[in-house]
Amino acid sequence: MDLSEEVRTLAKRAKELIGSIETEEATKTALVLPMLRALGYDVFNPLEVVPEFNADVGIKKGEKVDYAIYNGGKLSVLIECKKIGEPLAGCHANQLYRYFTVTEARFGILTNGIIYEFYSDLDERNKMDNKPFFIFDILSNSESDLRELKKFGKVKYQEDTILSAANNLKYARLLHAVITEELENPSEEFVKLLGTRVYEGRMTSNVLEWMSNLVKDALAHTIRARVRANLESALDKGNLEEETTEEVDDLERNGVITTEQEIESFNIVRAILSEVVETDRIFMRDSKTYCAIIFDDNNRKPICRLYLDGRQWRVGTFEERQERKNDINQVSDIFKLKTQLKAAISRYEASS
Structure with missing residues (x-):
């Protein structure tokens, strides 16, 4: 069974067990350890997977991270787990940050069994970045997401290869979020950027408000037109059935795009x-x-x-x-x- 099939099986399992998992330990057993197995690690071999890894921070003793992953005898990944459904933000990321600074691991993973956030030290060596460079959701992922996840598998793991791609991943993800936000709620700066290219008058507050609605509508229309063009191109090649045209026509009529x-x-x-x-x-x-x-x-x-x-x-x-x-x-x-x-x-x- 390849990784994509393993993830689909794990996603189905998560949906079935979501109401029964009430603790962090249950999350680890039901979801996190199966994910590590799917990535090819022997979770019962302490040379590969070390539970409760000692990560003492300064004078603070007894600090332990949930799992440490070794590749080729070298500590490579630290994993901090939280209960399923628990948001992965704030103090949880800070906790992983503390562990990261006192070990030689180049990657840290923060997970609640559904979402996996991947961190590294791209901005400053031995200091974990504030934002993840890659996020994997077992319930919602693409082929490109699976390709990135495979890089962390036991067989595929190459630290230098992952690090070289991580910076691009990080900023591509951030740009995607910014572009999505601008498409849905254009900022004043974005409206000005586009507005000054087509409007020759002074960009007063009234003009900006008027232009903001025009920009939002124009963006939505452009996306619909691109979707329609792509679907019609596929129809010409005989790849879609006839009813797809009706769906596109409906889209044009009501202006609604289901995300x-x-x-x-x-x-x-x-x-x-x-x-x-x-x-x-x-x-x-x-x-x-x-x-x-x-x-x-x-x-x-x-x-x-x-x-x-x-x-x-x-x-x-x-x-x-x-x-x-x-x-x-x-x-x-x-x-x-x-x-x-x-x-x-x-x-x-x-x-x-």
Whole structure:
């Protein structure tokens, strides 16, 4: 079984066990160790994988990192684990930072069993960077993500090769985030940059406000046009079926693009609710304002609403007719809302 199949199996396992894993130790056993095995490491061989690795910091003794990975007899990776669903930020990254500075490892991984954040010392040697250069999500990943993950496998591991690519990965990821944000919410600087190329007058506050809406609409139109062109090109080659054209036409008419994050969120909601109802009764309807997930294809039976187009992502859940918006940092945080999601189904079933 290759790595992509191993990851798919692990993702399926995570969805099945999400409600049963309540501790950090359970997360390690159920998800982290299987990931290390998928990467080719013998988790029972202390020459390869050392649990509770001693990483004393200065006068602070007894500091231990969850796992240390050795390649060719050399310490290469430190892994700090947190409970599934726990955000990987703040003090957790600081904890790994302390361990990193007192060892010879060039890579650090912070994980909650679903998300794996990869750090190195690209900015200053022996000082872990503040931001990861690579993030791998077992529930949502691409072929390129899998190729990068493979580099950390026992067979493929080459420290110099990873380091040479890490800097490009880091800034490519950051640029992707910036571009995505500009596409969804163009900043004043970005509006000025484009506006001064087409508008000859003075960029007053009123002009900027007017131009901001134009820029946002123009960006959306450009993306839709590129999508349509690519699909039509594929249709000419006979790679897509006829109904794809109808889908593109719908896209042009309503101006709505369903994102990968919304599709992933929909699949997570279906996975949660599969415990209480048939998943073919759960539907998704996207709009410009939010993406709705509904029961029995009925707008009067909302399960939740996804607001994933701003700086702060939110998921709206329902109690009777009242919507409550819950902040999330990543789509896997939706698992934390399983009680509210199941309660919605219970209400609709009880009233039918």
